[in-house]
Amino acid sequence: MTRMLTVGAAQLGPIARQDSRRDVVERMIALIEKAAARGVGLVVFPELALTTFFPRWFMEDQAEVDAFFETSMPNADTQPLFDRARALKIGFSFGYGELVEEGGETHRYNTAILVDAAGNIVHRYRKIHLPGHSEHEPWRAFQHLEKRYFEPGMEPFSTCEAFGGVLSQAICNDRRWPETYREASLRGAEMLLIGYNTPVHYPLAPEHDHLQCFHNHLCMQAGAYANGIWVVGVAKAGKEEGCDLIGQSCIIAPTGEIVAMASTLGDELVVHDCDLDRCDEIRRNIFNFKLHRRPDMYPMLSAG
Ligand code: CDT
Numbered sequence: 478m479t480r481m482l483t484v485g486a487a488q489l490g491p492i493a494r495q496d497s498r499r500d501v502v503e504r505m506i507a508l509i510e511k512a513a514a515r516g517v518g519l520v521v522f523p524e525l526a527l528t529t530f531f532p533r534w535f536m537e538d539q540a541e542v543d544a545f546f547e548t549s550m551p552n553a554d555t556q557p558l559f560d561r562a563r564a565l566k567i568g569f570s571f572g573y574g575e576l577v578e579e580g581g582e583t584h585r586y587n588t589a590i591l592v593d594a595a596g597n598i599v600h601r602y603r604k605i606h607l608p609g610h611s612e613h614e615p616w617r618a619f620q621h622l623e624k625r626y627f628e629p630g631m632e633p634f635s636t637c638e639a640f641g642g643v644l645s646q647a648i649c650n651d652r653r654w655p656e657t658y659r660e661a662s663l664r665g666a667e668m669l670l671i672g673y674n675t676p677v678h679y680p681l682a683p684e685h686d687h688l689q690c691f692h693n694h695l696c697m698q699a700g701a702y703a704n705g706i707w708v709v710g711v712a713k714a715g716k717e718e719g720c721d722l723i724g725q726s727c728i729i730a731p732t733g734e735i736v737a738m739a740s741t742l743g744d745e746l747v748v749h750d751c752d753l754d755r756c757d758e759i760r761r762n763i764f765n766f767k768l769h770r771r772p773d774m775y776p777m778l779s780a781g
Contacts, residue, residue, distance in 0.1 A: 480753040482640050482668070485512040485520040486709050487569075488726035490743035491717035492529045498554035501527050505571070506561045508746050513565040515748050518594070519640050520562075522571035523672035523713040523726075524604075524649045525587065527555070530674040530713065531574075532622040533720055535613040542626055546576035546585060550598065563596035568640060572648055572672045574627075575603070587627045589646045589672060593639055600637040602646035603630025606654055617680040619720050634660040642667045642753040649673035652710065653692070656778075658700030663766065667753045668707040671697070675712065677721040689723050694735065702733030705759030707751050715742035731756045 487508040492501055505522060512520045525531070531545040550573070551559045562569050568591070575588035587604035607629050609621030634657060636645045645666035651657045652671045661669050677689050685692070693710070701708040707730065714724035726739040728749040737747040760766065772778075 480641050482519060482642060482751045482753055483515075483517045483748060484668075484707075484709055484728060484751050485515070485517040485746050485748045486711045486726045486728055486737065486739065487512065487520045487522050488711055488724060488739045488741075488743075488745045488747075489523055489526060489713045490741075490745075491715040491722070492713065494529045494531075494718055496529065498527050502555060502558050504744055505558050505569075508744060509558070509562050509565065509567060509569065511746050512748070513567050515746075517567060517746075517748055520567060520569040520746075521670045521672070521709045521711045522569065523711045524572035524589065524674050525574060526571040526672065526713065527573050529717060530720070530722070532609060532626055533619040533676075533718070535620050535622060535625075543576060543585075546574040548576050550575070550590060559592065559596050562592065563594070566594045568592055568594045570646065570670050570672075585627050586630055587623065587648055588630075589648050589670070591637065591639065591644060591646060591670065599639045600635070600644065600646060602635070602648065603632060604648040604651065605630045605634070606650045606657075608650040618678060619676070619680075621676075621680075634664065636661065636664045636666045644668050644670065647671045649675065652700065652708075653696045655696075655700060655703070658704040658706060658708075662704035662706050662760075666706060667756045668709065668751065669700075671708065671710045673710065673712055675723045677723055690725050693723055693725055694727065697727070697729055698733045698735065701729040701731055702759065703764060705731040705756045705764055707731055707753070707756070712739070714739075731759045 572589040591600035609623040611624040645661040728737040737749040
């Protein structure tokens with residue numbers, strides 16, 4: 478008996494600053510339709526999938542910033558995506574800027590949601606590792622102001638039972654941190670969905686620019702293998718408003734092998750039949766956590 482989940486990594490090409498949500502949702506629906514024709518059960522879209530990657534600009538006018546956020550989900554712009562996917566009995570995940578009133582205060586998060594085949598939001602994740610800076614740094618070719626526009630998520634990594642397995646979500650910079658995969662795996666996740674926007678140019682260490690694609694796969698493949706978990710990494714790619722974003726969206730098996738990968742920097746779907754039971758090949762053997770792991774020997778891992 479196998480538990481097969483056919484997954485589509487739905488890479489998006491660049492989104493211009495003036496592109497409307499409707500424009501983007503149309504592109505997402507086209508990918509959903511392609512996925513349905515290929516028997517996909519779950520389509521994974523990138524981080525901040527509905528707009529351009531707006532943290533690259535310094536903005537002082539909060540109204541201008543808030544125009545990139547969603548105050549409800551689904552909303553009038555995204556409802557057609559929810560409707561089409563439900564009609565095709567296909568689930569999906571995507572990232573967006575979430576503006577929410579909680580406890581009498583306004584909060585802004587870099588959020589991803591998972592929607593099941595019936596159109597229900599079954600999981601929500603708010604990005605925990607926010608990279609970049611909070612003040613204008615004009616010396617940079619472009620800004621990375623996630624620390625200015627978002628608060629870090631305050632809910633630990635979590636899982637949900639859906640699509641016949643246990644799934645978890647993370648966002649972009651989270652994929653570079655081994656703790657992300659370990660926490661998900663310890664909680665029983667069998668598949669981790671990760672959307673990203675990663676510029677080729679890293680202003681703080683430009684000598685690493687040629688390593689961006691290598692580091693992208695290095696961290697996700699290592700995370701998959703060391704935790705016996707499927708990883709679906711999905712880019713917003715290509716030259717977006719003059720900024721080059723890496724592609725290489727991929728599906729990674731619990732053995733660490735890349736089993737499907739995008740070959741363009743545009744809208745592209747890659748598909749793989751993921752056997753969720755393959756997590757056990759790793760978790761019953763080399764990384765049998767119960768048998769071999771020594772958490773009491775790693776006290777610094779949980780130290781602040
Ligand atoms: N979106 C996001 O988290 N991007 C970062 C870019 C490098 S840090 C400025 C990433 O980790 O890919």
